Amino acid sequence: MRIRLFRLGVPAVAAVLLVSACGASTKSSSSTTTGAPSTTASTAGAMSGTLNVFAAASLTSAFNNAKTTLTAANPGLNLTYNFAGSNTLATQIQQSAPADVFASADPKNMQTLVTAGLVETPVTFARNKLRIAVAAGNPKKITGLADLAKPGVTVVLEAQGVPAGDYTRQVLASRKITVTPKSLETDVKSALAKVTSGEADATVVYQTDVAAGGSKIQGVTVPDADQPQITYPIAVVKATRNHAAAQAFVDSAVSGDVQKALIAAGFAPPQ
Numbered sequence: 001m002r003i004r005l006f007r008l009g010v011p012a013v014a015a016v017l018l019v020s021a022c023g024a025s026t027k028s029s030s031s032t033t034t035g036a037p038s039t040t041a042s043t044a045g046a047m048s049g050t051l052n053v054f055a056a057a058s059l060t061s062a063f064n065n066a067k068t069t070l071t072a073a074n075p076g077l078n079l080t081y082n083f084a085g086s087n088t089l090a091t092q093i094q095q096s097a098p099a100d101v102f103a104s105a106d107p108k109n110m111q112t113l114v115t116a117g118l119v120e121t122p123v124t125f126a127r128n129k130l131r132i133a134v135a136a137g138n139p140k141k142i143t144g145l146a147d148l149a150k151p152g153v154t155v156v157l158e159a160q161g162v163p164a165g166d167y168t169r170q171v172l173a174s175r176k177i178t179v180t181p182k183s184l185e186t187d188v189k190s191a192l193a194k195v196t197s198g199e200a201d202a203t204v205v206y207q208t209d210v211a212a213g214g215s216k217i218q219g220v221t222v223p224d225a226d227q228p229q230i231t232y233p234i235a236v237v238k239a240t241r242n243h244a245a246a247q248a249f250v251d252s253a254v255s256g257d258v259q260k261a262l263i264a265a266g267f268a269p270p271q
Contacts, residue, residue: 046248048076050241052098053249054089055059055081055189056105056163056232058128058205059262061212063103066261069211070252077245085187086110087161093118093237100240101249103232104207106163122235125253127268129227130167131207132220133195138206140201140218145172148179148202156191156200159184164191167228175226206230208266231270 013074047070055063060083067079082089082099086109093099093113102119104110105128113119134142140153148155157179158165165184172179182200183190188209194200210219234253236246252258254270263269 008057022111043130046244047074049245049246050251051080051100053079053101053103054093054097054237055083055101055103056086056089056101057083057189058105058164058209059083059103060189060233062208062261062265062267063258065101065264066252066258069257069261070249074258079249083187083189085158087163088186096239098239099237100242100246102237103234104254105230105232106166107231107233108166109161109163110235113235113237114127118239119235119237122233123254124231124270125259126232126235126262126270127208128208128230128232129224129268130164130171130204130222130230131210132202132222133205133210133213134202134218134220135195136200136216136218138218138220139169142202144220145175145177145222145226148172148204149177154199154201155179155181156183156185156203157181158188158191158195158253159186163189163230164188164205167230170228171222171226193252200246211266232267 012038022051053063063081071077071079086104086106088110089102090112093102094116102110102113110119110122114122132142132145134140134150142148142153147153160166185193185194188205191203192205192209192213195203196213207219210217234250236243236250240246249258259269
């Protein structure tokens with residue numbers, strides 16, 4: 001009897017082991033399918049449809065360069081930008097402008113939208129520095145911030161609420177330098193245009209704006225000891241109708257093709 005039972009038990013045990021092995025194999029296969037491959041598929045699929053990005057004026061050159069790469073890699077993507085001062089963009093979003101992504105030149109304007117419940121959790125994607133911009137050749141021989149207060153030097157700054165202007169006033173106040181600007185501009189591009197047109201001798205913008213200004217602009221360094229902490233946050237706007245593409249753009253700004261374009265334009269990485 002013992003021998004007969006033993007012989008009957010072997011096939012039964014083998015069958016149990018075979019079923020168990022097949023079950024484990026099936027489970028393992030299922031985990032692999034829902035893992036790594038889905039990331040690639042979702043990223044490729046995300047960058048399609050209409051995407052409206054509201055971005056600080058200082059991001060114009062970098063974001064436009066990134067657009068070439070993004071649209072070439074994603075033929076189904078219809079990417080449009082709205083460049084302006086961060087405060088202007090924040091106001092537009094508060095007034096229900098059709099934005100999918102907001103990229104600000106400062107945390108303050110982003111926080112306005114966070115408090116209003118209009119954007120998802122923002123992330124920092126770039127850093128920058130201030131720089132004095134003068135006409136090529138530096139005809140007024142400006143060497144630093146103190147020279148902006150000299151008689152005969154015409155200066156324009158950005159308006160209250162525009163990040164570059166607020167950062168500049170912060171630095172000037174800390175140095176006890178009083179500057180009376182000829183005008184207050186709506187964004188860094190407008191301020192820079194006053195210098196290239198000859199209407200002003202100098203302005204203070206970001207180092208990336210000077211780099212993008214070409215041969216008509218020359219930069220004067222603001223020492224690191226005087227530099228404020230300038231960080232750029234980006235977030236998906238909650239009212240977006242294309243959340244997948246909006247999130248994909250945010251991800252790209254942090255560590256993808258958009259980030260590469262930012263580095264090439266002279267921005268510093270988030271950390």
